[in-house]
Amino acid sequence: EAGENPGRQWSLKDFEIGKPLGKGKFGRVYLAREVKSKYIVALKIIFKEQIEKYRIHHQLRREMEIQTNLLHPNILRLYGWFHDDERIFMILEYAYGGELYRELRKKGHFTEKQAATYIASLTHALAYCHEKHVIHRDIKPENLLLDHEGRLKIADFGWSVQSKSKRNTMCGTLDYLAPEMVENKAHDYAVDNWTLGILCYEFLYGAPPFEAESQNDTFKRIVNVDLIFPSTPSISSEAKNLINRLLVKDSSKRLSLQKIMEHPWIIKNVDNL
Numbered sequence: 001e002a003g004e005n006p007g008r009q010w011s012l013k014d015f016e017i018g019k020p021l022g023k024g025k026f027g028r029v030y031l032a033r034e035v036k037s038k039y040i041v042a043l044k045i046i047f048k049e050q051i052e053k054y055r056i057h058h059q060l061r062r063e064m065e066i067q068t069n070l071l072h073p074n075i076l077r078l079y080g081w082f083h084d085d086e087r088i089f090m091i092l093e094y095a096y097g098g099e100l101y102r103e104l105r106k107k108g109h110f111t112e113k114q115a116a117t118y119i120a121s122l123t124h125a126l127a128y129c130h131e132k133h134v135i136h137r138d139i140k141p142e143n144l145l146l147d148h149e150g151r152l153k154i155a156d157f158g159w160s161v162q163s164k165s166k167r168n169t170m171c172g173t174l175d176y177l178a179p180e181m182v183e184n185k186a187h188d189y190a191v192d193n194w195t196l197g198i199l200c201y202e203f204l205y206g207a208p209p210f211e212a213e214s215q216n217d218t219f220k221r222i223v224n225v226d227l228i229f230p231s232t233p234s235i236s237s238e239a240k241n242l243i244n245r246l247l248v249k250d251s252s253k254r255l256s257l258q259k260i261m262e263h264p265w266i267i268k269n270v271d272n273l
């Protein structure tokens with residue numbers, strides 16, 4: 001399998017490129033097959049001029065070092081990478097189920113059982129990242145993928161940082177950003193806990209809680225934690241309790257990842273805990 005000899009130098013001639021899987025800000029992802037082993041992978045192709053233009057070379061390098069060292073069932077594997085004169089190629093685990101948000105748009109919203117299962121998977125993956133001093137900071141539905149068994153995989157670590165200290169660089173779309181980030185204050189691991197609250201709400205209602213016409217209105221709703229639970233779909237009080245304990249302005253008062261795993265809504269709705 002592609003990961004067996006990580007040290008070896010890969011090149012484009014080792015792969016047959018298949019259908020495009022999607023287009024991101026900095027690159028396109030394709031289905032691909034390693035010629036000798038016939039192993040199926042995803043190949044993310046990023047143009048070097050894009051990297052120079054957006055001056056994200058060091059960030060991309062950090063992201064690839066981080067993702068190579070992360071080994072977790074809910075984190076998309078980065079098996080290795082190579083480059084030619086104008087492109088960088090990332091050899092990634094292929095997620096057959098594609099992007100989770102397509103699933104969310106198709107279904108409108110997930111059942112409480114499905115939402116709780118995804119939140120538990122994300123919590124496990126984040127606990128693992130925080131143990132390795134990695135803050136993801138940019139978890140949003142299009143960076144969440146599903147494998148052939150419908151298991152959640154976090155893909156893009158574009159904004160992750162290997163950090164012990166507090167960070168305060170703006171990043172990501174506003175909807176998922178915690179108050180301390182949109183207020184450009186120093187922030188720490190707890191931003192990922194806030195994002196779990198945003199995603200839990202979005203999985204259950206089909207849209208993020210602070211969505212608004214303008215970025216400025218979203219900004220105001222986030223910093224005021226202007227949280228409203230619509231009457232439909234009708235959601236259990238346990239689910240609302242979890243969301244209320246994650247979308248807390250004071251980052252030190254947000255429910256910890258450990259406490260999320262022990263929350264009654266998770267215990268009640270997730271099978272293989």
Ligand SMILES: COCCOc1ccc2cc1OCC(=O)N(C)CCCNCc1c[nH]c3ncnc(c13)N2
Pocket residue numbers: 021022023024025027028029042044060063076090092093094095096097098099142143145155156157158
């Ligand atoms: C700096 O980059 C770090 C790595 O980022 C990614 C790795 C793998 C990705 C996506 C990644 O970033 C987000 C992105 O490019 N899009 C939103 C466009 C493509 C969406 N994926 C579609 C997809 C379907 N089946 C897949 N199996 C594996 N990986 C996939 C996909 N995508």
